[in-house]
Amino acid sequence: MYVCVCRAVTENEVHDCIAAGATSARQVRDTTGAGSDCASCVRKICAMLKRSEDLIPTA
Ligand code: FES
Numbered sequence: 001m002y003v004c005v006c007r008a009v010t011e012n013e014v015h016d017c018i019a020a021g022a023t024s025a026r027q028v029r030d031t032t033g034a035g036s037d038c039a040s041c042v043r044k045i046c047a048m049l050k051r052s053e054d055l056i057p058t059a
Pocket of ligand 1: 006036039041
């Protein structure tokens with residue numbers, strides 16, 4: 001499923017990018033291009049980043 005329609009970036013590509021160490025929507029954009037056009041996908045990318053942060057144990 002596409003997260004970014006403008007740049008045809010899929011959810012898997014964003015997940016891979018986060019798994020590779022991206023911690024901000026800007027880093028995801030620089031790597032995948034997602035969010036570099038209309039930017040309507042940025043909120044979705046931020047939510048994915050937040051979810052991944054929540055999965056990382058802090059203790
Ligand atoms: S949907 Fe991602 S830049 Fe437009």
